[in-house]
Amino acid sequence: xxxxxxxxxxxxxxxxxxxxxxxxxxxxxxxxxxxxxxxxxxxxxxxxxxxxxxxxxxxxxxxxxxxxxxxxxxxxxxxxxxxxxxxxxxxxxxxxxxxxxxxxxxxxxxxxxxxxxxxxxxxxxxxxxxxxxxxxxxxxxxxxxxxxxxxxxxxxxxxxxxxxxxxxxxxxxxxxxxxxxxxxxxxxxxxxxxxxxxxxxxxxxxxxxxxxxxxxxxxxxxxxxxxxxxxxxxxxxxxxxxxxxxxxxxxxxxxxxxxxxxxxxxxxxxxxxxxxxxxxxxxxxxxxxxxxxxxxxxxxxxxxxxxxxxxxxxxxxxxxxxxxxxxxxxxxxxxxxxxxxxxxxxxxxxxxxxxxxxxxxxxxxxxxxxxxxxxxxxxxxxxxxxxxxxxxxxxxxxxxxxxxxxxxxxxxxxxxxxxxxxxxxxxxxxxxxxxxxxxxxxxxxxxxx
Numbered sequence: 001x002x003x004x005x006x007x008x009x010x011x012x013x014x015x016x017x018x019x020x021x022x023x024x025x026x027x028x029x030x031x032x033x034x035x036x037x038x039x040x041x042x043x044x045x046x047x048x049x050x051x052x053x054x055x056x057x058x059x060x061x062x063x064x065x066x067x068x069x070x071x072x073x074x075x076x077x078x079x080x081x082x083x084x085x086x087x088x089x090x091x092x093x094x095x096x097x098x099x100x101x102x103x104x105x106x107x108x109x110x111x112x113x114x115x116x117x118x119x120x121x122x123x124x125x126x127x128x129x130x131x132x133x134x135x136x137x138x139x140x141x142x143x144x145x146x147x148x149x150x151x152x153x154x155x156x157x158x159x160x161x162x163x164x165x166x167x168x169x170x171x172x173x174x175x176x177x178x179x180x181x182x183x184x185x186x187x188x189x190x191x192x193x194x195x196x197x198x199x200x201x202x203x204x205x206x207x208x209x210x211x212x213x214x215x216x217x218x219x220x221x222x223x224x225x226x227x228x229x230x231x232x233x234x235x236x237x238x239x240x241x242x243x244x245x246x247x248x249x250x251x252x253x254x255x256x257x258x259x260x261x262x263x264x265x266x267x268x269x270x271x272x273x274x275x276x277x278x279x280x281x282x283x284x285x286x287x288x289x290x291x292x293x294x295x296x297x298x299x300x301x302x303x304x305x306x307x308x309x310x311x312x313x314x315x316x317x318x319x320x321x322x323x324x325x326x327x328x329x330x331x332x333x334x335x336x337x338x339x340x341x342x343x344x345x346x347x348x349x350x351x352x353x354x355x356x357x358x359x360x361x362x363x364x365x366x367x368x369x370x371x372x373x374x375x376x377x378x379x380x381x382x383x384x385x386x387x388x389x390x391x392x393x394x395x396x397x398x399x400x401x402x403x404x405x406x407x408x409x410x411x412x413x414x415x416x417x418x419x420x421x422x423x424x425x426x427x428x429x430x431x432x433x434x435x436x437x438x439x440x441x442x443x444x445x446x447x448x449x
Contacts, residue, residue, distance in 0.1 A: 063409055065271060069437040070409040071365075073386050073428025074215070075136065075163055075241040076274065077266045079354075080432055085268045085341045094337055100296075103309045110308035113296040113333070116340040123246045123343075124260040125253020126282035130293040132336040133279030136263030137166040140239050141173035142281065142292045142326055143261045144207060147235045148179060149290045149325065153206035157234075159184040159192040161214035163241055164417040170209075179206070190218035190379025190388065198228050205234040207259075212238060212252075213245055216379055216426065217386025226256030235259060242266060243280075244430075245384045247355025259283045268342030269335050278335035288312065292326030357431040358385040365429045365438045372446045378424050386428045388414065388421070396425045399445060406444045408437075 006014075011023070020026060027035070046054060065078045072078075089095065093108055100106030100113075113131045120129035133139040144156055156174075158167055158181045171181060184196045192210060201208070208229040212220035222238060229236045238252035240262035252260045264278035265271075283291055289312070297311030346354060362385045370377050374393035389411070391399055400410035415422030429438065 062273070063404060064273075065409070065432070068404075068407050068409045069433060069440065071411050071427050071429060071433065071441060072409050073217075073242070073430075074412040074426055075165070075263060076271055076277075077242055077244070077385075077428065078271060078430055078432050079244065079266050081268055081270065081338075081342065082345055084345060085338050088341050089268075089334060089338045094334065097333065100310065103307065107308055109333070110296050110310070112337050112340060114298055114308050115344075116336045117296060119340060119343045120264075120280045120282050123243060123251065124240075124257075124280075124282045125251030125255075126257070126260050127253075127285040128288050128291070128295065129280065129282035130291055130295050132264075132332050133261075133281050133293060134332060135275065135277040135279045136239065136241050136261065136265075137163070137169040137279075139261035139263075139279030139281050140166045140209065140237070141170040143237045143239075143259045144170055144174060144179070144209065145177075146259060146283070146287065146290050146292060146325070147207035147237060148177075150235065150287055151206055151233065153204055153234070154178055155180050155182060155202070155204045156206050157182050157184055157197055157200050157208045159186065159197070159210060159214075160418075161186045161190070161192050161216060161218070161220070162209060162211040162239060163215045166211075166239065166241075186214075186216070187381075188379065189381035190214070190216045190383075191220055191381050192225070194221065194224055194228065197225065201228060201232045201234065203232055205229070205232055207235040207237050209237045209239060211241065212249075213240075213242055213384040213386065215241075216381075216388050217383040217428075218379055218381040219245075219249065219384065222250075222252060222255035222257065230256065237261065242384060242386070244351070244355050244358055247351040247353075248359065249384070253282075258287070264335070264339045268338030268340075276332060276335055278332045278339055280339075290325060354431060355384075358429065361385075361431065361433055361435075361438065362387065362429040364435070365427065365433075365441070368438065368442045369427070369445065372442060375445065378421070385430055386426055389425045389427055391423050391425060396423065399425065403441070403444050406440070408441055408444055410441075 070078050097109045100109045103110060117129040121127065133142060156179060160183050182200050184200060185193050187193050197208060208225055210220050210225050212222055214220055226236045235258040236256060237259045238257040243262060243264060244266050260282045262280055264280045269278055294313035295311050296308055299307050299309055301307050366377065366387050369375055369389055376390050378388040378390045396413040400413065403410040411425035411427040414424040414426055
């Protein structure tokens with residue numbers, strides 16, 4: 001929305017309409033001691049032209065993937081988005097659509113959500129999917145709550161190789177609900193320590209959560225984790241922050257997962273400096289009534305014509321609050337539509353080709369960096385498009401600063417989340433990184449000019 005000014009007459013009319021003498025009365029509930037007694041420390045007003053120029057100058061200070069080559073991932077991935085995605089998503093029918101309460105007026109939106117759910121089921125190997133969540137982290141937290149609703153148990157095994165910010169969100173969700181999260185360490189392979197997971201399991205375990213590829217980019221053994229969880233009657237929740245991997249790895253459903261959640265940003269959604277993003281959520285059909293959010297189903301009218309309706313909507317806005325499965329008040333409908341269009345354009349063959357591009361380019365970068373003096377691969381496990389590098393002669397922060405000076409966005413300094421990995425960088429390579437960019441990264445990391 002462009003800037004819309006309000007004249008003094010406009011403000012007076014609005015105040016009169018609500019029966020308030022001044023704008024100060026709108027803030028009467030805020031104690032005087034908390035109110036600012038001076039004007040805001042702002043520069044003088046600018047013309048519209050001057051303001052646009054100023055904002056562009058500020059935006060120009062950002063290091064973004066359009067100006068720099070980027071090797072930063074960690075849950076947000078720089079993938080190519082075809083022009084057709086925005087062309088379709090920004091059509092007014094979709095762009096202005098709201099919650100499809102009235103099916104007779106919302107068939108297009110409802111069908112788009114239904115197609116999205118179908119694609120998520122195909123990707124994850126699960127039987128049902130909902131109409132989307134806010135993002136991957138909240139989807140994972142909701143999956144933990146869903147598992148608790150299913151079996152009533154209160155202990156969850158949450159490995160350290162799961163995205164640290166996702167773990168933090170889950171802790172926040174369960175902090176007042178009496179659920180206990182038990183961490184499981186990772187091995188030198190970069191995978192979750194299966195022995196430690198098994199040792200933490202008991203008849204009190206609600207679920208085991210695992211991310212694959214995990215936060216280090218390493219693929220986990222989902223079959224073994226599923227077997228261990230099911231042996232004690234617990235559920236296996238699989239989290240995926242890089243769904244492009246579905247193009248070449250077995251789906252979580254094939255490996256025994258009960259609930260699959262994750263971040264769908266990689267499909268059709270730009271990085272956007274962190275959001276809005278797209279949480280996907282799928283499970284076995286047996287658990288459908290414990291699923292949060294809402295679900296669109298396909299039906300027929302009296303004339304035999306196919307139609308789409310909200311089949312389930314078990315959130316507090318629609319049913320008694322104490323019976324609701326979630327307090328989520330909307331879904332990321334437009335983001336889900338973008339993912340749907342992108343996946344439809346890719347198809348099975350296109351998704352596989354995209355995944356292979358990521359895998360091969362990452363393998364090239366891994367081999368090249370591992371040969372550089374002062375660097376070594378930290379984990380030995382198989383990876384997809386991210387891997388961890390140990391920095392020997394400098395700190396990760398110094399490496400990233402040097403890279404940025406050369407127009408390269410480096411990897412994530414893992415010391416931010418893992419003190420024991422304070423000498424490590426998490427490097428990500430996608431199809432957007434050319435061979436020349438990878439070579440430039442290696443040259444800059446090696447101290448080349």
